[in-house]
Every structure is written in structure tokens, then in C-alpha cells.
Amino acid sequence: MEPEKDEEAPKIGVYVCRCGGNISDVVDVERVAKTIAEMEGVAISKVHTFMCSDPGQSMIVEDIKKESLNRVVVASCSPFLHELTFRNAVQRGGLNPYLYDHVNIREQGSWAHKSDPEGATAKAIRLIAAGVEKVKHAEPLERIRLSNHQRALVLGGGAAGMKAALELARRGIPAVIIDKNAELGGHIKEWGKLFPTDEDGQTLAARLRSEVEAEKDIEVIAPAKVTKISGFVGNYDVAFERLGEGGKPGEEAKLTVGAIIVATGFEPYRPAEGEFGYRKTPRVMTMPEFIAWAGSQPNGRLTLDGREVRRVGFLHCVGSRQIEGVHKPQPDGRVNTYCSRVCCSTVLNQAVQVRKRFPSVSVLDFHQDIRSYGRGHEDYYIEASNRGVAFFRYHGDEPPEVATDAEGLVRLRMKDYLTWGEEIEASMDVLVLAVGMTPSPIGDLIDMLKLATGHDRFLQEVHPKLRPVESSVNGVFLAGTAQAPMTLEEALCSAGAAAAKAAALLGSEYVEVDPFVARVDEAKCTGCERCVEECAYSGAIVMVEKETEGGGKVKKAEVNAGLCAGCGACVAVCPTRAIDLRGWSLKEFDSMVDGLVSAAERLAAK
Amino acid sequence: MSKEWEPRIVAFFCNWCTYTAADLAGVSRLKYAPNVRVIRLMCSGRVDPQFILDALARGADGVLIGGCHPGDCHYVEGNYKALRRFRMLQRMLDQMGIERERVRLEWISAAEGEKVQRVINEMTEQVRALGPLNLPGKFEEWDKEMEALAARIAKEEAKRSEAEPAAEKKEA
């Protein structure tokens, strides 16, 4: 651990933001600033209407220079919004950007305590006091520089994976696609005419494939299976196996890349046996089964089992929007509460196609809601209505009951809320279950990459709004339906975004990462290895033998900054407090607690 | 204290789930008690019993820890680690005679703004019902007791040496 070189007394600038009234309508910001000004080490304490505005930021820059501030605290909105803004301002003022602390008095202050201005003001004072105490112990940190392999791996060559690879290659960044299937394209190949443009899925997939083949900077390895991934941002070592006939393992090989885009897509939901009559009769089929079957039939008449089909029903939301206590849980005990987003428009699309291709077949639609939300999707609803599709609406907690009748036809019973709860019963030749999406079974990849998943089992982004295509693992990005149910359009958008993020990372010969990683104070480390046991990232902490002054050997923990994710689990178990986290140190936390519970009381007592 | 006592609760919320949920609660304008003051950390797995005991020792009346739901931790299993340590801490609290209700661990995902509101309100009321913990005050009392004890021992020592000076001199 490098010794703190400047024992210089803190001169802290504190800035309290009114946020144009968002904060100051509730929190008495003037009183807050005055109270904080009394704290030891606080040189100036000011209020501004919009700290994030240019004048607000310039004020920080100028004050640092004029007043020779050496620490800065801004109390404003959530750190997710403007922590970086103010770090940059601090840097422009000539200070290290990590000599800064951000205090949230809006989302977790004025907005949450609107009817309690006194409480909100008291809380703001304490939170800022904690920030002031913390920043006193802040150290200048440098972002960590690591070498960078300027090449990306794209896992999965569906539409999203191919799009991501193409976008990378067009920016001059080589990409390797690994897919478990020999033919790239993913699921869109199976759907025939796609909403909302009526383009054929096969044709679209073929077009993407030929673009990929034409691109010299894209290498396709398929069919293949990734067997091991190690390393970190800029330096991922990937081992894979080419698959032979029938998925048999073949030749093994390795490659190194700087970033990974996960585009492993989805699998259609598979209903359990007996779920809405599935597998009890061939007349109940899933949407993919129906599309494949209907697509293979000539226009005009539709027959199944030698019998003319007169009526087709579509049941929405199978395997999606499930309700705890109503639907049977999945094998992992969860119910799929999410909306799969594509099923409604797919039903409408298929309903229209059935009415066009087989005019003698009537179509029934059983839904809880119709979410034809995208541009052009509503046109399918209008056309379906115009073409005589009959709509029925059930309540989510009263799913329809499905049985077969004496003739072998499918009979569906439900309460229809378009007719104020009337019990209806309909019989049909075919019932299509509009199944939703579930994530591809990629448990092995999730383990290898230490990816986070949401409650819905799809891969999870760092922040749904602010960092929507980044995983929590540095250098790993998410594209397409591996992350959540999406239409093709949305999947390609996300693929483009993931490629842009990866390209920005791979554009330079080195990568910079946040300096918030563990560090070891060798003098205190007793070599007990508890940190190594606690660490979830293999290789992030290792024990190394060191010579002692007397010539003996001792074991000390050493941190690999590239692999450390900065979670701090090791810090929590170190019996001698020898391991600590830069930027989130024990001292900083201790002083924050002090700021929260005692410093502010001392202030109040003054 | 002239003003009515208000519970002081320190919270440790993980950056990815619970802290974000607390932001969401604010954005959704859900109202809750201002007694809980949040310290953001990267992962609930960072919280060790000492953090909590420190907070109580410095004058907090309760401590709330918030992390991602099991399986959702951004560092894979930090929250399981937090849970394990929390169980250990509960036993320590029992031994120290501190009510278990003063320290609470909750899984709150980024989407559960309402849960932040509910948990904070519940916890505030619970701690209010328990009353002040006042560990610093207790420490002062203990310190006083220790001082008194030390004084008594010193007095007795002094008495003894008064009674035995002759013997000591003889030896010297």
C-alpha cells in the first residue's frame, strides 16, 4: 500500500443543489449548507439552483482553483445520474476525480419525504455529513490500464449475433462468431412472414448470413461449443470445441479476445404435458409447431388427420404473465410473470395469414390483453378484426379450461369479459398455444462468465436505463433476446448498441477500468487465505510466497486488478483488516457511519 | 434531549439492487420515514458484522442491510455471504443482549420501490417501539463502572501499602 503522501489538511467544497425546486421545495437547502459549513475541514458550503448546469460545474472548477480546495462533495440527485459529471468537473479543476463524493438528497431525500420537510432536512444534513467524513479519507486513484486484444467474440449467431458482428467489422474490429448450430440465423428462420413488414424470416436470415460471409473481418466457428473462459476485460481466453456429426465433440482450440457479446437468444416456452391440453391431443399445438405445419400446407383447404379444419383458435400468454398461485410453477419453482412481447403480434399476424390463405377457416382469439405495441403492429389487429377474427377476453387469474370432446375436437371454456363475464364454450379443430420466450439454456456460460440473471432467468444488464446492454462483468455485453423477450427489431437495436459499446472498448490498445479494486497491506496480511476462499472470481486474489527480511518465506495475498470485480467480499472476512477496497475503504465507511450517527449530532449540539 | 427521540437507523444498500430500488421509490414519490440513512456499497457481501456493530456502537439504534434477491447478486453470491454473516451476527447480538429486531436483512430488487418503502417504515416503527439502544451511553456507563472499579482497586492498594511499609523497608 502506498503511503498517503500528502497529509495536507482537508479543504472541502460542499455544493448543495436546489434542482430547480425539486430538492429545495422540501429540503431547507440554505440551512443545510449553513450547518455543513460548521464542519471541520469544510472550506466552503454553497447552494446552487442547478449544479449539473454549466454555471454549476464551472463554479466547482473555479472554486478548486481560487480556494485551493482539495476535496469536493455535491449533494444533488442519485449518483447514477451525475456522479460522473461531477468527477469530471473536479478533474477539470485540476484535482484527482476520485477526491469527490456524491450525496443523494433528491431520490432518497426530497422526493421520498415530501410531506416531512423537517425530517428531509435533518436527513440531508446527516447524509452530507457522512459524505464530508468519507471524502476526508478519499485517496487520489488512477484508472487501471490493461492491455487490450482488439477483437470480439460473439456468442450465438442468430440475427442479433450476426448484426453485432457486422457492426463491429464495419468499424474495423474483427469478430469471431461461435454458434452451437451449423447454420447461423437463429429462430427467425422458422417463422415465415415476419411482422411488421411481412418479410420472410428465411430470406432475412440468408441476407444477414451472406453479409457475414462477405466480411473478411468476421470468422464463423460453427457448430462449436465454448468449454472454458478465463481472463478479464481486454484479455479473455476462450477455449472451444468444434462439434462434429450429431454434436459429437471434435477438435479443441483457443482464442483470445478483448470483449464478449452474448447473443445466445431464447427458446420458445415448452408447455408441460397437459397444460391447456398440450400433448394430450395433436390438435393442441404450440405456435412454432403451428407455423411449421401451416406453412407446409398448400393454400386453400387445411386438413389435419384427414379431417378438414374449419376453426382455429389462438390462446395468448401461454408460459408468460403467469400468476403465482394460479399457474403451476416451472421446474425451478418460479412462475413466468413476464410478458414475452412478441406473442400478441405473432397471433395477429398468423390469424391474418390463416384468414387470407384458408378463407373457409374461421379464427378465434383468446386473450387477456392485446399488446400490439410496436409501430405497424396495430395494423395486424385492425386487419384481423376486418377479416372477421372473433376476439374473447379472459382474466389472467381465470385461465381458460381446455378439454377434448367426443368427436376428438378441442373444447375451450372461459369467462369472456368483453361480454361482462359470460361463460362461453367453443369447440375447434386446432388450438394454437401462443407460447412465450424463455432464455436459452446457457447455465454453463453464465457460470464461466459469472453473469447475473434476473428473476425471469434472462441475462441482466447493469442498469436498465443508463447501461442497458452492459453486463456487470467488464467487457461482456448483451445483445438480443438473451437479455429479455424482444421482437427482431428490438433485438437488432440492442445488438447494434452492444456492438457500439464493444467497439468503443476495443478501439484502443489498452483498456481503462475503474480503480475500485482490492488491495493488500502486506504488513498486516497473515497469509490466512480467507480472502481467497471468499472470492468468487478465480485468480482475482492469489497467495504468493514472499521472502522475509530474515530470509524465510511467508505467504501474502496479492490482487490481480484485472480480475477483481470490486465487490468487497474479501474485505468482510479479513481478520486483520489487511485487505481493503480502493475508493470504498474501511476507513471511508467507518467515517461515514460516524458522519451519519454522531458527527451530525455534534453539529446540532453546537 | 429536549426534542422527542427519533430512531437513528443506518442502512447498507447494495449499489445494483436495493440502492436502485430506493431511487425508484423516490422517483415514484413513495413516502417513507426519513429515519433510515443509506450508505451505498457495491454488494451486500461487503457487509461484515463489524460494520454493523460499529454502527450500533457509534449510536445507531438499528441497522438495515439490503441486497439483491438470491440468485440476482451482481457478484454472483455476495448476498449468500451476507446472509451467512447475518446469521452469525444475530447470535452475537443475542449474547450482547441487543434485540434481534434492531438489525434486519432484506432482499430488495431494483424494481421493488414499494418494498423499500414498506421495509423502511416497518423497521422505523419496530425500532421506535424498542426505544433507544444508546450503546455509546452504555459504553459511558460501563466506562464509569470501570473507572469506579479501578479507583476502588487503587484505594485498596494504597491502603495495603500503607499497612506494609515496614516489611518492604526491611527487605530493601
Ligand SMILES: Cc1cc2nc3c(=O)[nH]c(=O)nc-3n(C[C@H](O)[C@H](O)[C@H](O)COP(=O)(O)OP(=O)(O)OC[C@H]3O[C@@H](n4cnc5c(N)ncnc54)[C@H](O)[C@@H]3O)c2cc1C
Ligand atoms: C413464435 C415466434 C414468432 C416470432 N415472430 C416474429 C416476427 O414476426 N417478427 C419479429 O420481429 N419477431 C418475431 N419473433 C421474435 C424473434 O424470433 C426474435 O426477436 C429473434 O429471433 C431474436 O434473435 P436472437 O439472435 O436474439 O436470438 P435467436 O434467434 O434465438 O438466436 C440465438 C442464436 O444463438 C445460438 N446459441 C444459443 N445458445 C448457444 C450457445 N450456448 N453457444 C453458442 N451459440 C448458441 C443459437 O443457435 C442461435 O443461432 C418471434 C418469436 C417467436 C417465439
Ligand code: FES
Ligand atoms: S450486488 Fe446486490 S447483493 Fe451483491
